[in-house]
Structure formats: C-alpha cells, structure tokens
Amino acid sequence: MKLALRIKLLPTPEQASALDATLRACNQAANHVSAFAFTSGIKNNRALRTRTYTHVKNHWKLGAQAAQHVIKKTCDAYAALKGNIKAGNLGRPGSKRRTAATTKPITFRHHAAQPYDDRMLSWQTEQRTVSIWTTAGRLKHVPYAGREDHLRLLAQHRRGETDLLTEGGRWYLLATIDLPDPAPNPDPRGFIGVDLGIANIATTSTEHRHSGRRLNRTRANDRNLRTRLQRKGTRSAQRRAKRHAGKEARRTRDINHKISKHIVAEAQRTGRGIALEDLSGIRGRARLRKPQRVTVNSWAFGQLAAFIAYKAHRAGVPLIHVNPAYTSQECSRCHHIDSRNRPSQAEFSCRNCGFVEHADLNASHVIAARGWRTWVCGAESQVPALTLIAKGLDAPFPPKPSAARAASRGARLPGSGRDRSYRA
Template structure:
C-alpha cells in the first residue's frame, strides 16, 4: 500500500535560495512545455520530449529534472482529460469546461517538482538529504518529522519524492510502500459510523465525536478572514496568507484523530467498519445559503480516505453502503418514515415508538447494511449443480 510521508526541510539561507530558484526554474520550464504541448495538440510523452528536451537542457536543467518536467506536464494534461471525460468540469459548453480547454495548464512557482533517487538521497542517521538544484548538488540539508514519519520513511521509502514550497517553508513528500496487515476475512460483525456536521462521526457503539470544537474554530476563522479582507492593508493581506492553511491543517488533524480511534476500536473487537457512500453529496444535497459553508467546507471524503487507508494497514475490512433511508429507518423494527426523524438529534419511530439519538440510530442501520453487503460479497452466485 502506497502512502505519502511529508518531512520538513531545514535549509540554511543559502540552501533555501538555491531550492527556491530550482523550483521557480522547473515550474517556469513546465509552463513553457505546457504551451508547446497545447500548441501541438498535447502529443504523447515521447513526441513531446523530442520538441522540448534540448531546450530544457539549454535552460540549465539536468537530464533527470528535464525528464520529470516533461512527464509532470503530460500527466497534468492526462488528469485534465480524465476530468473532462468524467464530467467533473461540467457539460460541453459550460464556462468552467470552456475555460479549462481554451488555454494551457499553468504551474505555480512553488508547485511540486518530482525527484527520483538519482536527484535526492537520504542520510537517515544524520537526518539530512543530498538534493540536486540548478546551483549544483546541495549536501547536508537537514530535515525533520514526527517519530512515526521518520520510522516509516526509513523502513519503507520507495519511488519518487516531491519537493514543494509552502508559505516560505520547503517540504519533501516521499512515497512509501507500506505492507498491509492480513485482512480479517471473518469479522465479528461491523462497526457502523454515521458522518455528519454537528457530530463529525457517531459509531454504532454509541461513541460520539462532536464537531462543536471544529465548527467554532471554522466560524472564528471565517469572521477573521472577513475582517482582514475588509481592512485590505498590506499587513492584513500578510495575515490572510498566514491563516490560509490553518483551517485545513486543523480539520485534517481532527479527521486523523477520529479515524485512528474508530479503526483501533474495530481492530480491538475484531469487527469491520461500515460507512455511507457519500460521493457526490455536495451536488445531491440542496441547502439554504447559511448552511452551504458548513457542509461544503467539511471534509467528508478526507475522513473516509483516512479510515480506508488506516483500516487497510490494520487488516480491518471496510465497506461502503447505500446511504438511502439510514436516518429515516428504525433500527429496531425497520419501519421507514420521513417523520421518524423528529429533529436533528432526536429519532422517534412512528411504528414501534422507540426513541433514540438520530445519529446513533443511523449508525446502527449502517452497521447492519455493512454486514449484509459483506456477506453478499462472500456468497457464491453460481447455482448448485442439479
């Protein structure tokens, strides 16, 4: 299983200048290659290399760096065409799709630049890397990370690493091939998890991970952004830039903590995990304007991804179920009625009269559906011989 480990570089002032210059030169060259590809109808990578490789070498890029720049551009166009084909950019004549198709792809000055083992080498004992730059090879560039990150990096790093600059700091994103634990093929039931905004996750065991703290933090950040944008001074713009990634990091940390606890509980009790398939929820759900910011800023997909890869590392089965009627169906008698959901937090069955927390009732329905999906996937659909 591939995961990405991010470590922070701690370069000196001279090393930082060389790294920044390298990223700017590589991405400036990528913009030129993108223009060539756009003018020539985005040819295959081999043909694109024939038109651009010599010029990239003349610009001062090394052989491997030039190859990675060309591949990065071609991969970006491949992703764009896949999104267009999948309809992610709208219909044929929509403004968003026309805008994407009418101009070449551009790369930010600090965008990621791939490095292979010829361009970067790791000295784990010393905590340093040796990395190629346009100013020559930099040796002894220090890096840091958490103990778990450094352990994973030392034991499982394999493949490319990406150099990026974010808010004046440099990071290396290393690809690691981590072995998966043996899958528990006979789980003792399933742990259902209902995802939401008021409560980020509620499990069928009754554990509630409230979103009150995260929602308060987001509301405060929204007020601060509005205040700084209204002020409009240079100092306010600088503060806005500093705060731009804080909410994202805070939400990601919250999702990591929640997913780790859910997977640990499922592993401890030898159960699987069942989640609702919430793909495309933003386009399906109709909301009032005040509710849109809360729903559209909440990372449903991110929490699902964290749960998926942590479950794979622990050998815990994970299934996604149809979310239809999970909040309207009674777990006890299976009666479905829209009026069963008395309020956001209260569930009262119109048939059997059971009263429960709405999210807990939904999570138990998800657990039951997850077990049914898992058993259906294991059953043979071939008829027995007569």
C-alpha cells in the same frame, strides 16, 4: 503498502536560495509544457516529451532528469483532470466548474512540489544528509530531520521518487517507503457504521458521537475574520490574513486524523469492520439553500473518509461503502422508510413501530446493518490499494496519474477555484 513520509530539510540560506530558484524554474517550465499540451491536444508523456524536451532543458537550464520529470508532472496533472471529469467531481456537463476546467490550461504555482528520482537525490541515512540537484549545481551534505520512527522507516524501506516542496519558508522532502501489506481480517464479527454530518461530524453505531458544535463555531469565527481582513485590505490586514492562512485547514486535518484514528482503533480492537456511506459526487447531487452551502460544503468529509480508509488498510480492518439512500429516514429496528420519521434534525421517531432514537445514532445502525449485509453477500473489502500518506503529512493518493498526486505537486486544476490540497 506505500507511505510517504514528510522529512524536514535544513538548508543554509544560500542552499535555500538555490532550491527556491530550482522550484521556480521547474514550474515555469511545467507551465510552458501545460500550455503547449492544452493548445496542441498532446497529453501523452512520450509524445509530449518528443515535442518539448529540448526546449525545456535548454531554455530553463534543467538537467535531463529534471526536464523529463517536469513533462511527466504535467501529463499527470492532465490525467488527474480527466479522471475528475469522468468521476463527476467537477460537476455536470455545462456547469461553471466543468466549463472552467476544460477551457484553460492547468497552471502550477511558483513553489509547487517537484519530483526527484535517485539520480537527482541521494540519501546518506547514517549521516542524515542528502545530496540534491539544483539549477545552481548539486548541493551536498544538506541535513534533514524528522520523527525517529519515520527516520528508521526511511532508512529501511525507502523506494521510488521523492518530492521537494516548501511551505511557509520551510523545506520538506516527501519520501516514499514500501511496507509489507498487513493481513486483513477475513471474518469480522460485525461492522461499525459511521454516519457523517454537520451537527455531529461522525457518529458510530457504538454510540460515540464526535460533536461539531465547537468546531463549527470556531470555523464561523475564522470566516468572519477572513472577510473583515479582506474588506479592510491594508498591509497590516494582509499580513494578519497571511498568518491565519491555512489555520482552518490544519485544524480540520488534525481533527479528521483524531476521529479516523479512534474509529479504526475501535474496529481493530473489537474485531469488526467499518461501514461508510458512499458519498462520491454528493456535492453535485445535493440541492442546498444558499445559507447552507458554506456550512455543508466546507467540511472535508472526503478527507475524513480517506483517512479512515488508509488507517483501516494499515490495521487490516475490512471497509465497506454502502448505498447512502434513505439512511436518515430508515428505522434501524423495523427498516420502515418514511420522511416523517425525522420530526427534527436530532430526533428519529419511527411511524411504523414507534422506535425513538437520536437521528444520527439510528442512521449509523442502519449503515452498520447495510455493511454487514453487503459483506455476507460476498462483497470484498473496499479498502483501496492506494499509495498512502502517514499522519501529519499530505493526503492519500492513488498511483500516478491521480488528482491527489497532481495536487500534491501544486497543479492548479482549472475550475477548482483554488489549489487542491487533499491534506491529511
């Protein structure tokens, strides 16, 4: 099992300036390669390297390894875009998002993350320093810091590439470690059903409800503040908006981590598996009124499901995705399905057997039952064999090429409207 640990780099001002210039040069080169790939249609790594390597290396004064990683990063971004289109994540053919995604080249932010291999970056774990290549020469004895348990894992299990990135003036290294896979539970005693929603972010069949009322109120206040600052448009308003930038995303990430940790810990403690609804493509299928769109589409349910998946993988807990159709209308006692079983948002009252329950709790029991039926029919655990990211770090991503890997390196996918974060 692979994890990416976020290690804080502590460069001097002069070293930080060299790192900043390096990221800018690499991403300018990546934008050039992306434009060429878009106009020529060449998106294969080897073919694209043949056409662009010499120009990229000489024009931006990049080393041989850096130039190759720039080209590979661009190819990964286009592969991620292709995967998103194939999976329907950018909408149906002809939709605005999908049209925008296919009519413009992918662009990279000036400070998008840049991959480094062992030729460009070496670790001195005993001294807790690194030697790193930059366009201004190699920087030696650059100190780093992190959690003690992360640093121990780094010294013992580091493998593969490392990404250099900056956020808010701070510098980080995303280092990959390779741990032995835990033994999965082959015979779970049952399944914990998890129903995701707005009023309650997550409701489990063990009667734990993670309420979203306070969070929704805070998010509404954040949106109102952002709207007022954007309308005002003064320099002080822009400075204040910058201070608040990312605050909601960090809060969401923290809450999703806490919820997923609680669910997986309970499943591990009780010897059960976890059943989730398969909500892939739900935003493309759902038909919502305009006032509902911001509320429903702004919470990172995909992030929460991904956190549950990778924590379940680490704990050896089986995970099953079930068909979400009619889970809110099906009775968990007699399994009668009727839209009239939901007289209100929070109430479930079966028209057939008279069973009354909180609607989210009833749905979680239905999901748990479907998960168990799927398991006993011979389905395998759907915990993904992904490259995973530890708590507090960027989000889980599959082996390259992938949407999340490209996003973690700053690719702005056309039609996304913003840089995809997949944060954890």
